Amino acid sequence: MNDYRGIFADGLWNNNVVFTQMLALCPLMAVTTTATNGLGMGLATTGVLLTSNIVIAILRDFVAQEVRIPVFVLLIASLVTLADMAINAWLHELYKVLGLFIPLIVVNCSVLGRAESFASKQPVLASAADGLAMGLGYTLALTVIGGCREIVGSATLFAHASLLLGDGFAFLETTLIKDYHGFLLMLLPPGGFLVLGFLLAGKRVIERVTETSGVKEEFHCSVQ
Amino acid sequence: MNLNRLAGAPHAHDRDSVPRLMSAVLLAILPATLYGLFLFGWPAFNLLAITVLVGLACEAGCLWLAGRPVRTGVKDGSALLTGMLLALSLPPWAPWWIGAIGAAFAVVVGKQVFGGTGQNIFNPAMLARVMLLVSFPVEMTTWLTPHPWWSGTSPGWLEGWLITLGHFSATDGVTGATILGYARTELGMNHSLSQILPGHYQAGAAALGWTGGSLGETAEWLVLLGGLWLLRRRVITWPIPAGMLGAVLVLAGAFHLLDPQRFADPGLHLLSGSLMLGAFFIATDPVTSPVAPLGQIVFGIGCGVLVYAIRTWGGYPEGVAFAVVLMNAATPLIDHYIRPRAYGRTWRGQPRPVPARAKQPPLVQRSGVDARD
Numbered sequence: 001m002n003d004y005r006g007i008f009a010d011g012l013w014n015n016n017v018v019f020t021q022m023l024a025l026c027p028l029m030a031v032t033t034t035a036t037n038g039l040g041m042g043l044a045t046t047g048v049l050l051t052s053n054i055v056i057a058i059l060r061d062f063v064a065q066e067v068r069i070p071v072f073v074l075l076i077a078s079l080v081t082l083a084d085m086a087i088n089a090w091l092h093e094l095y096k097v098l099g100l101f102i103p104l105i106v107v108n109c110s111v112l113g114r115a116e117s118f119a120s121k122q123p124v125l126a127s128a129a130d131g132l133a134m135g136l137g138y139t140l141a142l143t144v145i146g147g148c149r150e151i152v153g154s155a156t157l158f159a160h161a162s163l164l165l166g167d168g169f170a171f172l173e174t175t176l177i178k179d180y181h182g183f184l185l186m187l188l189p190p191g192g193f194l195v196l197g198f199l200l201a202g203k204r205v206i207e208r209v210t211e212t213s214g215v216k217e218e219f220h221c222s223v224q
Numbered sequence: 225m226n227l228n229r230l231a232g233a234p235h236a237h238d239r240d241s242v243p244r245l246m247s248a249v250l251l252a253i254l255p256a257t258l259y260g261l262f263l264f265g266w267p268a269f270n271l272l273a274i275t276v277l278v279g280l281a282c283e284a285g286c287l288w289l290a291g292r293p294v295r296t297g298v299k300d301g302s303a304l305l306t307g308m309l310l311a312l313s314l315p316p317w318a319p320w321w322i323g324a325i326g327a328a329f330a331v332v333v334g335k336q337v338f339g340g341t342g343q344n345i346f347n348p349a350m351l352a353r354v355m356l357l358v359s360f361p362v363e364m365t366t367w368l369t370p371h372p373w374w375s376g377t378s379p380g381w382l383e384g385w386l387i388t389l390g391h392f393s394a395t396d397g398v399t400g401a402t403i404l405g406y407a408r409t410e411l412g413m414n415h416s417l418s419q420i421l422p423g424h425y426q427a428g429a430a431a432l433g434w435t436g437g438s439l440g441e442t443a444e445w446l447v448l449l450g451g452l453w454l455l456r457r458r459v460i461t462w463p464i465p466a467g468m469l470g471a472v473l474v475l476a477g478a479f480h481l482l483d484p485q486r487f488a489d490p491g492l493h494l495l496s497g498s499l500m501l502g503a504f505f506i507a508t509d510p511v512t513s514p515v516a517p518l519g520q521i522v523f524g525i526g527c528g529v530l531v532y533a534i535r536t537w538g539g540y541p542e543g544v545a546f547a548v549v550l551m552n553a554a555t556p557l558i559d560h561y562i563r564p565r566a567y568g569r570t571w572r573g574q575p576r577p578v579p580a581r582a583k584q585p586p587l588v589q590r591s592g593v594d595a596r597d
Contacts, residue, residue: 181362181363183360184358185355185358185359186359188358
């Protein structure tokens with residue numbers, strides 16, 4: 001199982017946590033009011049996914065089949081606590097914004113999902129690649145959704161990036177329209193659902209187009 | 225001979241179709257629309273035109289994307305009616321983008337995303353109005369005092385376009401709160417209704433439509449007339465309007481009797497805001513309301529109770545849009561519990577007993593065919 005290309009293609013696009021598996025939507029709706037929040041949350045989840053996949057892949061031979069779920073949950077909880085403390089210590093502003101949603105990575109279904117479906121059956125290196133790919137795919141989804149909501153909702157992009165993620169991210173901050181009235185709905189949870197729905201539809205369209213042009217085959221996907 | 229040509233049921237119908245239904249409703253709402261246009265001048269006309277055109281364009285675009293016949297879909301008038309109803313529920317001098325965003329939201333998110341005309345869960349126009357009210361509270365609550373076309377204070381054509389494009393600074397005297405909004409603010413300051421209402425509310429003016437408010441909701445008597453005509457034409461049925469108006473009437477009456485200083489009289493509730501428009505033109509949308517007459521009564525009463533509750537205790541002065549959208553969400557539930565009686569069956573779904581004198585030897589059962597089929 002050394003198909004790293006396939007692993008990354010899966011994580012970023014084909015089997016994306018949000019756009020294909022439709023997992024981890026609760027933190028998604030809650031934090032993606034700006035692209036910065038999405039990026040921060042995505043990176044934190046990536047860290048947890050990567051480390052939990054590695055640890056579980058190492059320990060997979062020592063964990064009895066019957067107790068694997070509690071063991072995995074315990075491992076993930078320890079890692080999340082570490083991430084929680086690390087963000088609190090070094091990215092305190094981001095911690096204040098994301099708040100409860102960092103500890104809640106414990107119950108993020110994508111983490112346990114990857115542990116169960118991939119890391120408990122694959123070697124360490126492949127598991128690490130899978131964790132990284134899935135995490136980056138999740139980060140991508142969070143950032144794109146956060147960006148869409150932020151652009152429509154408040155006409156900025158990556159606002160407060162330097163404050164939340166460190167001065168190195170200051171170049172990301174952009175204001176698109178001055179004196180924008182604000183489109184409150186987009187910043188409220190319905191905006192998250194709307195953006196997610198339209199992006200899902202967009203992904204399906206892209207896949208349909210590439211599939212019909214790549215494989216010269218009639219491909220019917222009518223809903224009616 | 226063409227007599228034996230096969231045709232599916234129903235065999236007797238009065239040629240109702242979606243376009244006919246829509247044009248009847250449009251015709252019924254036309255007097256109130258024209259009155260609103262006279263009352264608020266060119267900016268209102270511009271807003272109406274933009275809202276309707278954007279709605280039609282979005283409908284055409286969505287139909288094209290979905291690969292369905294564009295021409296018939298647009299010509300059936302449902303998008304036209306949605307745009308019209310949305311524009312009628314907007315503040316008359318709202319900037320153009322309010323109408324454009326609202327119409328696009330109504331048609332795309334409110335209707336086409338669910339699968340097009342007849343598939344939507346919520347009334348598209350009211351969904352868009354709720355969205356606009358939540359997102360743009362300032363623009364959506366800037367009400368005008370009447371500026372009729374012939375009075376000289378009405379803006380000219382060019383000035384009208386400037387207002388529509390957003391160059392409109394709200395000044396006192398031009399704008400004024402609606403009676404519901406005004407009463408709500410003053411009640412919040414512990415003033416009693418007998419101090420509030422005189423000078424701000426005349427029942428006659430309210431009924432004639434000489435008040436501030438949304439584009440099409442001010443002229444209660446014209447809306448009522450249109451609604452009664454629709455009832456007569458049997459485009460809509462009585463349960464929903466009766467339930468909605470009746471619930472508001474009963475609740476407002478009861479509370480007014482309890483404390484006349486705190487709760488406005490039923491007349492004010494019936495004659496202000498968009499209650500009439502909602503009861504006759506919006507809640508009666510056949511797609512988003514229950515099927516059975518009893519369910520429609522429940523639906524109408526629910527709408528009325530919610531309208532009164534939101535107006536009296538809620539966070540907004542007017543609640544018709546919220547009430548209708550909330551009851552739309554409850555429609556599948558109502559339809560689940562209250563089903564229409566099938567022809568020839570009792571309410572429980574058993575075959576109805578055959579009257580004694582119509583009894584015949586049970587030929588059919590002996591032949592082995594189930595009589596109930």
